[in-house]
Amino acid sequence: MKRILIIDCGSSKVPQLEEIIYEYSDYETLPFFEVTEEIIGSFDGIIISGAPILITEEDMESYLSQASWIKTTEKPVLGICFGHQLIGLTYEAFGSRMKECRSMNEIEQFVDCPLLYRLPDVFDMQEDHCEGISIPKEFELVANSDECVNEVMQHETRKIYGVQFHPESSGNYGHIVLENFVELC
Numbered sequence: 001m002k003r004i005l006i007i008d009c010g011s012s013k014v015p016q017l018e019e020i021i022y023e024y025s026d027y028e029t030l031p032f033f034e035v036t037e038e039i040i041g042s043f044d045g046i047i048i049s050g051a052p053i054l055i056t057e058e059d060m061e062s063y064l065s066q067a068s069w070i071k072t073t074e075k076p077v078l079g080i081c082f083g084h085q086l087i088g089l090t091y092e093a094f095g096s097r098m099k100e101c102r103s104m105n106e107i108e109q110f111v112d113c114p115l116l117y118r119l120p121d122v123f124d125m126q127e128d129h130c131e132g133i134s135i136p137k138e139f140e141l142v143a144n145s146d147e148c149v150n151e152v153m154q155h156e157t158r159k160i161y162g163v164q165f166h167p168e169s170s171g172n173y174g175h176i177v178l179e180n181f182v183e184l185c
Contacts, residue, residue, distance in 0.1 A: 001026050002185050005043040007035055009051035009082050013128075017049060017080070017168040020175055024182040033062075037069045045076040045185030048083025050166065055085050055095040056131055064089060076159035078115070078181045081129055084162030088153070091136030101127040101147040107165065109143040113154050115161045116142065117180050123173050125151075125165035132164060159184055 002025040008014050009032045021027045030039065032051075040046060048067075063086060070077060070090045079087040085095060105127045109116050116123075132148045135141050139162075143152035153162045161181070167174030 002044040002182055003027065003042070004182060004185065005030065005035070005040065005046045007032050007046060007048045007083070009049045009086075011050035011052065011080075011082070013166055013168050014049050017047065017178075020168055020178050021047070021182065023175075024179050025185075033066055035066070035069075037073070040069055040073055040075060043075060045078070045181065046073070047181070048077065048079045048086060050081035050083065050128070053082065054131055055082070055089065055133075056097050060089060070160070074158075076181065076185045077161070079162040080168070081164060081166060084150075084153070084164050085131065085133050087160060087162045088133035088136040088139070088150070091138055093133040093136035093139075093150075095131055095133050097130060098132050099147060100130040102129075103127060104170070105145050105147055105165065107143050107145045107151045109152065111140060111142045111154075113142040113152065113161070114184055115154065115163070115177055115180050116152065118176050119173055124170070125163075125167065125174060126170040127165050128169075129164060
């Protein structure tokens with residue numbers, strides 16, 4: 001059975017994430033600032049949750065320092081909302097404020113991505129953000145929406161993915177995204 005590490009960045013949606021991941025694998029949840037490279041090494045994949053902070057208003061240096069393992073790990077990584085933004089910032093993306101989006105939103109996929117396997121080219125996912133990121137170095141844009149340019153991204157050569165939306169609160173399509181990630185691990 002695969003072991004997934006859920007890195008809890010303070011999102012109220014972590015219990016929903018745990019409930020879904022439990023269907024597909026063993027998991028452990030740890031607070032963001034307690035995660036070390038040694039801990040990461042004992043898991044088959046890592047999910048970085050959302051967070052109740054704004055990257056455009058927070059000093060991100062302590063977060064980027066703590067997450068430096070993202071650039072060196074061989075493990076598959078999925079960033080959700082804040083996790084997506086943190087991965088992007090690690091690879092030199094920039095964050096910006098945007099129109100607040102806190103509802104189901106139509107997302108269009110235009111590049112094949114194993115994370116979105118079995119989803120239609122246009123699908124709805126739950127959003128909960130007012131910021132977005134540019135496309136980081138070494139990443140490919142996979143999907144966008146009218147609300148957000150970078151809804152889904154994937155690393156060009158490694159199994160690192162980011163989604164701006166919240167699959168854990170998006171119903172069946174969200175379950176498929178999370179199941180696909182576990183399968184990639």
